[in-house]
Amino acid sequence: MPAPDPWSAKPAPPTVDPQVARELKRRVAIELHQQLAQLTVSQGSEVDRATRRQRGRALIEEAVARWSDAFAQSHGVAPTREQDRALAEAVYDLLFRAGRLQPYLDDPEIENILINGCDDVWISRVHQPLSQVPPVADSDAELIELLQDLARQHGGGERSLNTANPTLALRLEGGMRLQAMTEVTPRPYVAIRRHRVASATLADMVDLGTVDSTIAAFLAAAIRARKNVMITGTQGVGKTSLLRAMAAEIPPDERIGTLESEFELWLHTLGHLRQVVPMEAREGNGERIDGKPAGELTIGELIPAALRMTLSRIIVGEVRSAEVVPMLRVMTNGEGGSMCTLHARGPHMVVDRIAELCLEYGSHMTDALAYRLTANAVDLIVHVAMVDETALGGRRHRFVSHVMEVTGLGEHGRPALNTVFGPRPDLGEPRAVPHTPPNCLDDLRRAGFDAGLLQSGYGSWAAPLSLRIGGAR
Incomplete structure (x- = not known):
């Protein structure tokens, strides 16, 4: 049996330090908020989603470049272009998409994502049983923060996840449905379902x-x-x-x-x-008025x-x-x-x-x-x-x-x-x-x-x- 061709193997994507990605996301979010506030005042209307993401992408590229220069000075070796690109994508996912969940959402073969706390994550692929995958957050608090970010991005009414609202149901980009629970469960639990047949006849x-x-x-x-x-x-x-x-x-x-x-x-x-x-x-x-959520x-x-x-x-x-x-x-x-x-x-x-x-x-x-x-x-x-x-x-x-x-x-x-x-x-x-x-x-x-x-x-x-x-x- 011939040996596999090493040149034909697809290289593994560069690993990204999640703490670095989170810190850059925090810095970019502050700077983006300031820029968008100024832009809203100058144009007299709310900034649209496309502009927000375009500005965010530019700020992320600048932040990653500064971090890469600092890393090269302190470690004596510069990150590769692929590492910089992977870090930029990770920061973008944290800021505008689903963070470390995003690769699973992008995989069309995955039908279900089940999260029983940040470090107990399972997926099911088409015609395959459940399998465990790496954590999607470093702590349950970070997982809840991710879910809250997704709720803010939802844009379909007042959806949130907190003590007053311990359950969250929303749609994600691509039509996937997310259901999350916290406070009433010992850890945050999440179930995400994909409709693989989007426009069937x-x-x-x-x-x-x-x-x-x-x-x-x-x-x-x-x-x-x-x-x-x-x-x-x-x-x-x-x-x-x-x-x-x-x-x-x-x-x-x-x-x-x-x-x-x-x-x-x-x-x-x-x-x-x-x-x-x-x-x-x-x-x-x-809030509740006459027993019904306002x-x-x-x-x-x-x-x-x-x-x-x-x-x-x-x-x-x-x-x-x-x-x-x-x-x-x-x-x-x-x-x-x-x-x-x-x-x-x-x-x-x-x-x-x-x-x-x-x-x-x-x-x-x-x-x-x-x-x-x-x-x-x-x-x-x-x-x-x-x-x-x-x-x-x-x-x-x-x-x-x-x-x-x-x-x-x-x-x-x-x-x-x-x-x-x-x-x-x-x-x-x-x-x-x-x-x-x-x-x-x-x-x-x-x-x-x-x-x-x-x-x-x-x-x-x-x-x-x-x-x-x-x-x-």
């Missing part, structure tokens, strides 16, 4: 194995037929990616509204839809205003609490075609999960009313599942396991469910294949769906899903 979902071409055609017709759809599943299975792909089937000139805790759908930036009103909830500032605006409170924006559809990124009631009312009273996602472990738990959230709406809400709202509002439930075999040397399989039609109230006043697509355990197939034609089939046919696709008991899958345990082998 249903055709992309077929390529990824999330759906087959039969389900893709069915869902596309459901959107065109203005069916109200709820996408369910556990965390990290791909609900948002599927929602984004289904939204790509909405006619481009329809006026829609998106409501999210943190922007993740980005339908207003992807270009397909030309009439999108994006709305993001706002956290309170820590300045807070929840998704549920945004929905009434959204209804006055002449929207043909409303899409809620994730229903988590009492906003489920106004969402169901939108689905019931609107033109149809609204969508949302909901956390649920199994498809047959969805109805009770909706009822649980409805009961948070107020004391006048009952199970019977929640069931009636659900039966009147929701047309289809699309459940996404995941089988993770990375610990066995396999991969993560994300796929739609069920598409269920809500057909009105059934026995005991509960919504009746018709399994249109579901798994076939007898064939070793956990993915959704045709089961029972929907009651709304004529509506879908009018929207261009070929009903003959439902005749195959195997769907359009080439073969049953290959799993290391269970399924086809």
Whole structure:
């Protein structure tokens, strides 16, 4: 076996002393603040983000050059150009980006970053189990300072992390979502999730194995037929990616509204839809008035205003609490075609999960009313599942396991469910294949769906899903 070519190996990036980077960041931040204050006074308006970063980059280059000269005088040897460049990037990341977290955020193969204190950091890459990586800060206090910097950069309302606000949720550059907790935990804990499929279509979902071409055609017709759809599943299975792909089937000139805790759908930036009103909830500032955080605006409170924006559809990124009631009312009273996602472990738990959230709406809400709202509002439930075999040397399989039609109230006043697509355990197939034609089939046919696709008991899958345990082998 030939020896590896030493010239072809990619050199490791120069190491950076984090204490030096932090000290330079502190100096640059002071000088930048002074320059920006003078510039704001002279031009009579706030300095924009691009100018702030451009000025910061110039100050960083000057600060690194001064430090490099001082290092050469005291040590008798000058840092290399690569070392200076790495230090400048580290200072820039600390000042404007995510500091020592940034390399993990820049790696497109990383799906999750889990931080259990500054020195206990784990990442998961595509189709790989969790692995531990070096610390992202030298102390928990420095980690909290980093999170506070990210909150200030967020620009989406008053978000902070401190004793008064012990939790922080925000979006990062590139659409990643961060959730952090401190004070209520022994150390600061952080979870960062990446949506690897940023602008997917249903055709992309077929390529990824999330759906087959039969389900893709069915869902596309459901959107065109203005069916109200709820996408369910556990965390990290791909609900948002599927929602984004289904939204790509909405006619481009329809006026829609998106409501999210943190922007993740980005339908207003992807270009397909030309009439999108994006709305993001706002956290309170820590003070409480009548038991509510001052300045807070929840998704549920945004929905009434959204209804006055002449929207043909409303899409809620994730229903988590009492906003489920106004969402169901939108689905019931609107033109149809609204969508949302909901956390649920199994498809047959969805109805009770909706009822649980409805009961948070107020004391006048009952199970019977929640069931009636659900039966009147929701047309289809699309459940996404995941089988993770990375610990066995396999991969993560994300796929739609069920598409269920809500057909009105059934026995005991509960919504009746018709399994249109579901798994076939007898064939070793956990993915959704045709089961029972929907009651709304004529509506879908009018929207261009070929009903003959439902005749195959195997769907359009080439073969049953290959799993290391269970399924086809």
